[in-house]
Structure formats: structure tokens, C-alpha cells
Amino acid sequence: MKRISKLLMVVATLAGIVTFTASATQSALKGDGPIFVREIPAGYRSWEFINVAHEEGNLNSFAAILGNDVAIKAYREGKLPFPDGAIIAALHWKFVSSEENNKVFGRAQSFVTGPPTNVQFMVKDSKKYASTGGWGFAHFNDGKPADDAFLSTCFPCHAKVKDRDLVFTRYAP
């Protein structure tokens, strides 16, 4: 019985991979409308630091924005638009009060990162993502990519900062 369960799991997993790959390929081949990023860029947690950010309200997020070498170089040289190959990562956590720090400081003043919520990427490829300002957008919850409906909301908002090549984050000196 155990063996059959295991076998079924393997089949289900494979089926999932096939379905996922097929849908990603389909989306990549469509060529109409925006194309989204479905894979987490390797090694992003070790990229260099660009800036931090905090959003209040429903998001209540604490963000670290990191960049690969191409993005960091462009930021430091003040180059806009970003060149092809640039990738910017936004790592998000809950914005929470630090009880352990406040206890030491003797007052409620300290805020830190809580549980991780999502990781987002902007991937610059002026040909591949021509229909969305040269940027491919990605959003992952627990390593799983968000669906098309969700990803469709990225570009319209980022398009509002065209003078910053669709990138909200500035470089922190």
C-alpha cells in the first residue's frame, strides 16, 4: 500500500511538472501581452544590497532590495535605462515589533523582519519583455510563482515611474 502511495505521489508530481512547464512554455510562446518570469533567479540571496523599504497598511511589509552585478553597476553609475541582464530582487517580510529588543532598550522602539511573505523580481530584457517596458515581472510565495491575473497588476503600477525606468527603488549610499 505504501509503495502505491509513493508511486501515486511521484506520478502526481511529474504531472504537476509537465503541466507547469507546458503552461509556462505556452505563455512564453504566446507573444501577445506581457510575459512573466516563472523561475527564481539563482543565488539572489547573495546579491549586493540596494536599499530597504517599508510599506504601511495592508501590506505592512519590510523589504530588502538586492541586485545582481549588472543592476548594481548600473545603479552606481546612475545609468538609466537599466541594461539587459539587470535583475532586481525585492525580499519581503512582515514588519513586526521586536519584543526582545524592546526589552533590552527599555522602550518600544524596535521593528524587525517577521515571517517572510514573498520575493519579487524585475528582469530586464528589452526584447523578450518589450510589451512591458523591457521588464519581466515575477512574484513568488513560498517559492511558487503567482498566477497571471496577479502578475498583470505589476506593470501598470510600475509604468507610472517611467522616469526611473519603472523601478521604484533608488540606491542607498
Next chain:
Amino acid sequence: MKRISKLLMVVATLAGIVTFTASATQSALKGDGPIFVREIPAGYRSWEFINVAHEEGNLNSFAAILGNDVAIKAYREGKLPFPDGAIIAALHWKFVSSEENNKVFGRAQSFVTGPPTNVQFMVKDSKKYASTGGWGFAHFNDGKPADDAFLSTCFPCHAKVKDRDLVFTRYAP
């Protein structure tokens, strides 16, 4: 006249360097009480990212905490105490509301880094800094090290988190 002014400036600068070096050497040779870090570790802005933090109140700060390779390895492996050679950097900016982002979002929700305020370091050397828990403390405003009176306040507060080897910041996954 111009030439004399320039010459005086050079002399003044050299005198400043000599005085600074002499006082740093004196402090390093004293060997009584805590010894502080007087030089900014090279290349820290490119170190890997550990976490972010925000302090309310008078500080009103936004921080990014970065680490050199030794520190990052220890964090990822959950090793405590930190090994000799570990250096942790805390980059501080003012915590400010982002008018330009709020305008795009249509509501006041976005906080970003304002002007840089200071950079702090903790340098692990269990022999050199034995009297302060194995950590040397540093604080720089505009590249200039803080005085002894200011640096004397670092250790007593950090000593309160002995179970975290005197380091407040945890690693953000």
C-alpha cells in the same frame, strides 16, 4: 598668496593625519579597558545582506545590516559565538516618508531611506577585544570615528544580549 594658502592647507592636513594616527596608536597600545575600531573595513558596502531594522523615537533610523564572508557563513550555519574575523556592519539612514512613492500609490504608505546618518561595525577578535566580549565596536559619522566617550556606550548595551553573542540582529531567511 594662493601658493602659501595651499601649502598651509597641506601642512594642516598632514598635521591632522599625524595627530589622528598618533592618537589611534596610543589607544591601541594602551591595553587598559576597551579598545575601539578606528578604521572603516574596506569594501563593506558590497558585503552580503543579513537583515533590515527600524528604530522609532529619537533615532528614527532605517538600518541595513551586512556581513563579511566570515559573519555570513556563521549566520547561515547558526554558529555562536561568531568566529574571529567576523565583521558585521550596520548602515543607518533617516527613516522618511516617500512622497514620490505615495503619489504613485495614491496613499501615504511608503517609507524609504533618507540621508545617511552613520555606519557602525562590530569586529570579532577574541584576543584583541577580550575586555568587551571579543567584539571591537566602531561608529562613523561621515567617515569620521566617534570619540571614546561615545564608543564606551556600545558594549554595556550589547552585553545585554549575551545569549546572541552580543549581536542584536538575526538573519533574515
